[in-house]
Amino acid sequence: GQQVQQSPASLVLQEGENAELQCNFSSTATQLQWFYQRPGGSLVSLLYNPSGTKHTGRLTSTTVTKERRSSLHISSSQITDSGTYFCAMERTTGANTGKLTFGHGTILRVHP
Amino acid sequence: DPKIIQKPKYLVAVTGSEKILICEQYLGHNAMYWYRQSAKKPLEFMFSYSYQKLMDNQTASSRFQPQSSKKNHLDLQITALKPDDSATYFCASSQDGGSYAEQFFGPGTRLTVL
Numbered sequence: 001g002q003q004v005q006q007s008p009a010s011l012v013l014q015e016g017e018n019a020e021l022q023c024n025f026s027s028t029a030t031q032l033q034w035f036y037q038r039p040g041g042s043l044v045s046l047l048y049n050p051s052g053t054k055h056t057g058r059l060t061s062t063t064v065t066k067e068r069r070s071s072l073h074i075s076s077s078q079i080t081d082s083g084t085y086f087c088a089m090e091r092t093t094g095a096n097t098g099k100l101t102f103g104h105g106t107i108l109r110v111h112p
Numbered sequence: 113d114p115k116i117i118q119k120p121k122y123l124v125a126v127t128g129s130e131k132i133l134i135c136e137q138y139l140g141h142n143a144m145y146w147y148r149q150s151a152k153k154p155l156e157f158m159f160s161y162s163y164q165k166l167m168d169n170q171t172a173s174s175r176f177q178p179q180s181s182k183k184n185h186l187d188l189q190i191t192a193l194k195p196d197d198s199a200t201y202f203c204a205s206s207q208d209g210g211s212y213a214e215q216f217f218g219p220g221t222r223l224t225v226l
Contacts, residue, residue, distance in 0.1 A: 043202065086155065104154050
């Protein structure tokens with residue numbers, strides 16, 4: 001089955017609204033990272049958050065390792081936030097090779 | 113200045129040919145990775161290297177061969193290209209290999225195999 005599940009698959013917001021993106025994973029994780037991608041663009045690291053809560057700008061991520069989930073909160077969304085958000089984790093295997101497993105992403109569209 | 117350089121940005125190849133995708137990072141990192149993103153599948157891990165040594169290989173085919181001539185270089189040679197190899201290939205790096213290290217991605221090379 002899918003190791004990293006993201007929800008919702010897509011989200012449409014009006015500018016200024018908040019967004020909550022969810023990530024659930026099927027096994028314990030040694031690392032958890034959120035990325036952003038514009039169509040045709042590269043992956044931009046937003047937050048590296050293997051556990052606890054981290055903030056940067058309008059972004060807040062909370063990872064609850066025991067419950068195998070992480071969330072990304074975007075406050076006061078802007079049109080330029082539109083794009084795809086990926087959650088990626090590395091499974092706790094003992095090998096620790098840096099292999100990130102990605103979810104399918106959440107496509108966010110912010111309208112004026 | 114870009115910290116992770118991938119060349120070329122776009123690449124068109126014919127079936128059966130061989131290509132090399134270039135990746136250089138100037139972040140002073142010790143670990144480098146290759147990932148692939150295609151329309152059919154989510155982002156997939158391919159290889160990880162730490163201090164120029166292979167740490168993990170998740171590609172099923174020997175047609176994909178990473179090459180590390182320097183610590184900050186990790187090229188990807190693909191032989192006997194197939195249309196299914198069409199994808200965007202991303203190089204990434206982190207301070208250290210393995211877990212507990214944030215990964216940073218390059219701009220990607222978009223490969224089309226005809």
